[in-house]
Amino acid sequence: MPKIIMGIESSCDETGVGLVASHEDGTVELLADEVASSVDQHARFGGVVPEIASRAHLEAMVPTTRRAFDAAGLSMSDVDAVAVTAGPGLAGALLVGVSAAKAYAAALDVPLYGVNHLAGHIAVDTLQHGPLPTPCLALLVSGGHTQLLRVDDIAGAITEIGSTVDDAAGEAYDKVARLLDLPYPGGPPIDKAAREGDPAAIAFPRGMTGPRDAKFDFSFSGLKTAVARWVEGAQARGEQVPVADVAAxxxxxxxxxxxxxxxxxxxxxxxxxxxxxxxxxANSRLSALAQERCAEAGIELRIPRPRLCTDNGAMIAALGAHVVAAGHKPSALDLSANPGLPVDTVLV
Known part of the structure; x- marks a missing residue:
């Protein structure tokens, strides 16, 4: 019989509850993936407000859990283990998820696993494409993180080989969207606007690509500033800003x-x-260019479908399934959230 793993995610502004079945052959099957987002509550502030996110998690946790079990056709008694994001993330938001996971694990008398949010983003790919080849390289790109990671074992051997030294890529998208009067979060509206623009219209800089720069680190602060200066210059000259060209x-x-x-x-x-x-x-240009360059280099490219790329409980359940299958010791019930949890710590 497969083991049923419940996953809880609450690191930022999405309350996610996922359920997976871990099979003896190493495959992990997605049974339910329910998410409640508070993004609309943050939009008017142009970014996530931690106190609002924490309150939204409190309100959404139980209803989201109920929807997940209804979608999977399971009852609480079917759960064999509970996995939860222990970090990194917003402290208050993490505490809501960790507290809920402790309660469920204690009430169901099943083991608890506090796992790493970033590793979850890698593990989620196994729900769509099957077991990860080892080693593999992961490019993790989100609103708070931009990292290159070597993965020798998704359940416990992840090494960072490159990271952003300032803004994450997603953060830069949000800031540039604000400059162009596009909605928050900035990724989807910039991607949409860029489809009508010329990507070669403006020669914006490529940060951290000089001969003396760290080969695998990233920087997007200078790019964001360059966009701001270009837009300010156009406005000072009384010109209409070509939003599509700037976005592209x-x-x-x-x-x-x-x-x-x-x-x-x-x-x-x-x-x-x-x-x-x-x-x-989930960005269309990133995936297209990655496909092109990986094909040229003879590298297999794996990108989860967009729903799995954003924060969700399924990715935490998937990582929990791999940790359980590896035979790792469960977390203690006095588990604490760690907002700064390093990526090489998969299990707390």
Whole structure:
């Protein structure tokens, strides 16, 4: 019989509850993935407000859990283990999820596993494409993180080989969207606007690509500033800002750097599989350019479908399934949330 793993995610502004079945052959089957988002409550502030996010998690946790079990056709008594995001993330938001997971684990008398949100973004790919080849390289791109990770074992051996030194890619999208009077969060509206623009219209800089720069680190602060200066210049001259061209040129700069560094890292390490995940992985230009460059380099590219790329409980359940299958010791019931949990700590 497969083991049923419940996953709870509450690191930012999505309350996610997922249920998976972990089979003896190593495959993990998605049974339910329910998400309640508080993004509309944050939109007028142009970013996530931690106190609002925490309150929204409190209100959404039980209804989201009920929807997940209804969707899967399961009852609470079917659960064999509970996995929860223990970090990184917003402290108050994490505490809501961790507290709920402790309560469910104690009430059901099943083991509790506090796991890493970032590793969850990689593990979720196994729900769509099956077990991960090892080693593989993961490019994690979201609103709060931009990292290149070597994955030797999703249940406990992840090594960071590159990270952003300032803004994450998703954060840059949000800030540029604000400059262009586009809605929050900025990823989808910029992607949509860029389809009507010329990606070569404006030569925006490619950060951290000089000969003396760290080969696998990223920087998007300078790009964001360059977009701001260009827009200010056009407005000062009384010109109408060509939103589509600015969006397309900005997006091209981001996708160019991300894919070039990821493919270079995989090639130099002799790794044949690249997994791209996180919210920005749903971006159309990033996925298209990654496919093109991976094909040229002979690298297998795996990108989860957009629903799985954003924060959700299914990714935490998937990671929990791998941790359980690996035979790791459960977390203690006095588990604490860790907002700064490093990526190489998969299980707390």
């Amino acid at each position: 040129s900005f997006q091209e700069a981001v996708a160019d750097v991300l894919t070039a560094k990821a493919v270079r890292a995989a090639t130099e390490a002799g790794i044949g599989t690249l997994v791209v995940s996180g919210g920005v992985a």
